[in-house]
Amino acid sequence: MNSKEFKSGQVIFKQGDSELCMYDIQKGRVGIYSEYGTPAEKLIAELSIGEVVGDRGLLERTPRSATAVALEDDTILMEIREENLKDYFLKEPEKLLLLMRNLSDRLRKINGKLADVCRKIYEAENA
Amino acid sequence: MGVKTFSRGDIIFRQGDPGDCMFDIQSGAVDIYVNFGGTNEKKIAGLSAGDLFGEMSLIDYSPRSATAVVSADDTEIRDISKDEFVAFFKKEPIKIINLLQQMCDRVTKTTQDYLEACRTLYERQETGAEKDADLQARIRKFSNLHKDFDSRVNA
Numbered sequence: 001m002n003s004k005e006f007k008s009g010q011v012i013f014k015q016g017d018s019e020l021c022m023y024d025i026q027k028g029r030v031g032i033y034s035e036y037g038t039p040a041e042k043l044i045a046e047l048s049i050g051e052v053v054g055d056r057g058l059l060e061r062t063p064r065s066a067t068a069v070a071l072e073d074d075t076i077l078m079e080i081r082e083e084n085l086k087d088y089f090l091k092e093p094e095k096l097l098l099l100m101r102n103l104s105d106r107l108r109k110i111n112g113k114l115a116d117v118c119r120k121i122y123e124a125e126n127a
Numbered sequence: 128m129g130v131k132t133f134s135r136g137d138i139i140f141r142q143g144d145p146g147d148c149m150f151d152i153q154s155g156a157v158d159i160y161v162n163f164g165g166t167n168e169k170k171i172a173g174l175s176a177g178d179l180f181g182e183m184s185l186i187d188y189s190p191r192s193a194t195a196v197v198s199a200d201d202t203e204i205r206d207i208s209k210d211e212f213v214a215f216f217k218k219e220p221i222k223i224i225n226l227l228q229q230m231c232d233r234v235t236k237t238t239q240d241y242l243e244a245c246r247t248l249y250e251r252q253e254t255g256a257e258k259d260a261d262l263q264a265r266i267r268k269f270s271n272l273h274k275d276f277d278s279r280v281n282a
Contacts, residue, residue, distance in 0.1 A: 059231045060238075085227075086220050093213040096223065097186065103230045104187045110237045117244040118273035124251060125270055 001088065002079040006070035011036075012077065013054060015067045021081045022054040023068075024092070028075025036067035046071065055099055056106075058082065128211050133202045139181070139195035146184035146191045148208045151215070151222070152176050155202025163194035167278045173198070179226055185209055192279075244269045 003026065006012060012030060013019055023030075030053055032045040044066060047053055056062050058080065080088045089096045130153055133139070140146055142161060150157075152174055159172040159180065171193060174180055183189055185207070197204075207215045216223045247265040254262065 059227070060235050062235075062238075086224055089223075090217065090220060093216055096216060096227075097209075097212060100182075100186045100227060100230065103227075103234060104183060104189075107230065107234050107237065108187075110234060110241055114237055114241040114244060115273070115276040117241065117248055118269045118276060121244065121248050121251065121266060122270040122273035124248070125266060 001084045004077050004079055006075040006077065008070055008073050008075075010070045010075075012068040012070060013057075013064050015064050017064045018061075019054070019057050019064065020061065021079050022052055022058040023077040023079055024088070024095070025049055025051050025053065026076040026078055028073075029071040030075065030077075031069045031071045033067045033069060036069065052095060052099065053077075055102065058085075059099070059103065060106075128205055128207055128215060130203050130205045133197040133204060135197055135200045135202075137197040137202075139197065139204065140191045142191055142194045144191045145188075146181060147188060148206050149182040149185040149212075150180050150195070151205040151207060151219075152178050152180070153203040153205055155197065155204075156199040157202065157204070158196050158198045160194045160196060161192075161279055163196065177222070179222060182226060185212065240272075244272075 004012075004023075006028070012023065015034065015036065025047055027049060030047045030051075031043050032047065032053070034040075034042050034044055053068055054064065057064055078088075133155070139150060139157065142163065154176050157174045157178075157180065158170055159174065160168055160170050162168045172180075180195060181191070184191055243265065247262065247269055250262055251258065251266060258266070
């Protein structure tokens with residue numbers, strides 16, 4: 001597993017990019033921004049040591065939904081790719097349940113949205 | 128992480144029950160049903176040795192979303208509580224990684240279905256009377272899916 005170091009203000013990944021990895025914050029802080037670098041830029045979250053960023057890109061293979069930027073010098077991230085998952089979780093098993101819980105939340109939400117649209121389609125056909 | 132032996136017809140858990148542990152089939156077979164015993168009973172999975180089930184309740188304490196029924200005599204099942212989860216993972220990491228992968232696949236597939244359903248709803252509203260065969264098929268698919276969702280909620 002690679003370790004990457006970032007300076008304050010350095011972009012870790014950009015909204016829209018496709019990247020099959022996630023990052024575990026070893027040191028420092030990471031800001032998550034929507035529309036980074038535009039007048040509509042908005043800080044939506046600040047993450048620090050022990051938190052994971054970019055898990056959807058790795059696990060669900062979706063493009064990055066936001067931009068991640070290092071908020072201080074000496075921000076160190078551990079890069080985790082698919083082939084590292086087993087070793088990563090053996091090292092940090094409590095993160096496994098956390099990630100699974102995030103996944104189950106997302107599944108529940110998207111299922112709810114799907115059920116909603118299906119109902120609308122059914123009701124439109126059977127009006 | 129005890130192993131228990133079950134007979135055909137035994138119910139491991141029922142849809143709607145509270146639950147907080149998952150199960151690992153050592154031998155035998157378990158079938159998973161929604162609306163078990165009701166008029167719209169539907170078998171959604173047939174599991175055997177090596178398969179895990181019941182993990183959602185362990186992960187987020189949600190009530191059981193289906194009923195698990197033993198389908199072969201002398202079926203041996205290990206139960207795993209939340210406290211035992213990490214130890215189980217260390218013992219069988221591949222099973223858990225596969226489970227994680229299955230969960231990811233479900234999110235991905237459900238997202239794709241959702242996007243297709245949105246597109247279908249939009250196209251239906253835009254095309255009026257002349258719907259092509261593809262659109263009609265998709266309308267049927269999602270209308271049927273609605274009935275599926277509905278029957279699970281109103282079980």
